[in-house]
Amino acid sequence: MAEQDEALLARIRAMEQAIGEIGTTLDETSTCRELAAFLARRLGGSVVVDLAAEQGVQARRAATASTASEPYPSGRTRTAELTAALAVSEDEQPFGTVTATRADGVPFSAEEAATVHHAARLAARHIGHARRLSATEDTALHLQRALVAEPGRPHPNLEIAGGYLPAGVRTLVGGDWFETVRLHFGRSLLVVGDVMGHGLDAAVDMNAYRTALREVAATDLPPHRVLRHLDSVVAEDDARRPATCLLVRVDPARGTATFANAGHLPPAVFAGDGSAALVDLPVGPPLGTGVGGYESTTHPLTPAETLLLFTDGLVERRGEDIDVSLARLAALRLPPDPGPHQVVDEVLRRLGAHRAEDDVAVLAARVRARPTG
Incomplete structure (x- = not known):
């Protein structure tokens, strides 16, 4: 029971830290960088965040972060990888993906996986808010310019x-x-x-x-x-x-x-x-x-x-x-x-x-x- 309580407290602390560090601005690229930096510090290894593009267009690499001397494994060594969608819920189109990688091959624990998914959902919420705000501002600005x-x-x-x-x-x-x-x-x-x-x-x-x-x-x-x-x-x-x-x-x-x-x-x-x-x-x-x-x-x-x-x-x-x-x-x-x-x-x-x-x-x-x- 003590181990379960400790694991629960660790997850809560991770969530609180994510809330304080991810989404501090209304810029989606900054949010992606904050997401990558947070996960790299929490998990070790390297983290990349890719934002989806329009159909037929390659996804955009929005952010990278790493705590390893070789941030991007060459593929010749045994690695562990975990990918989560940038989406608030499973039934919506994701904004992109976040992928965490460890070159030492140590698998991600259930608690670490939960942290990645929670941080990805949090980032997705901020990205969605930023895009909706940007669309509203564009509408208002176009109205004003059209009138003037x-x-x-x-x-x-x-x-x-x-x-x-x-x-x-x-x-x-x-x-x-x-x-x-x-x-x-x-x-x-x-x-x-x-x-x-x-x-x-x-x-x-x-x-x-x-x-x-x-x-x-x-x-x-x-x-x-x-x-x-x-x-x-x-x-x-x-x-x-x-x-x-x-x-x-x-x-x-x-x-x-x-x-x-x-x-x-x-x-x-x-x-x-x-x-x-x-x-x-x-x-x-x-x-x-x-x-x-x-x-x-x-x-x-x-x-x-x-x-x-x-x-x-x-x-x-x-x-x-x-x-x-x-x-x-x-x-x-x-x-x-x-x-x-x-x-x-x-x-x-x-x-x-x-x-x-x-x-x-x-x-x-x-x-x-x-x-x-």
Whole structure:
């Protein structure tokens, strides 16, 4: 009885150790390496983990570990081998296999076999979770990119470029977005917005804001009245998240841009010499509060200038005052005559937007110069 109790305690200790050492990240390759290392230490000899591939494709060697001087027996010596499937249960398709080998030929005991199977099931559970999470993230990211990548088309007299970057490979998408709406008399409405939060809920709310904006903008109201109407519509739905939003109505014929701001950061204008300046605007409350109080202000915009609208992820950095963040943008000096595409590319690169802690959406626009002669 004492031997049985000791064996049971040893198995429990092995299970506890496996739980603490296998599956510490959401990366399946790391999980396979942790599985191989754990079993190699517990059993001695060498351990390999192979992940199954699609039909007709050879399995991938995901991890190896060994405590022997010759990690892979040559086959000329007597060996002991034990293989277990990477599956949570016997009735499901395994993710692969784990194989433990001893070159000295000492057979694996029942307790050691139980340890291998337990560790393999544990690893399979983590691999399955990682793959399901990855599929969910891919779905959310594709949704966000599809929504952001399909803005309306401005008039041909306006050249635009936009971009969207998620906040890291493992962060669910947020509510950052941009839009362009064609208005009467050759004018175009440019929009950038940011719904609070991340994930599919934020993306759904973002799409709702975007749809409502298109409907309101079609009435050709001044930008501040568009915001006022949009704010009142959204405020009626308690489930809708608040959002910041910046509208710019560009009139190429007059060479003007009319702005209205709902709690958003100010845009920047890049001059023909590549220097940047922030546009000083009155700021109203975010959308969805029902407070209103939005104002419009008009500034000149020449064909030599490129306007940049952006969400806060482009400039904000943890622990840094927002004025410092905006000053970094304003201090940029691009090559002369930067067009929308160059402005987007250079700003994203120079401000390290690919490593930003929040989603980033940017929209740049420049009035096309009229042909002369």
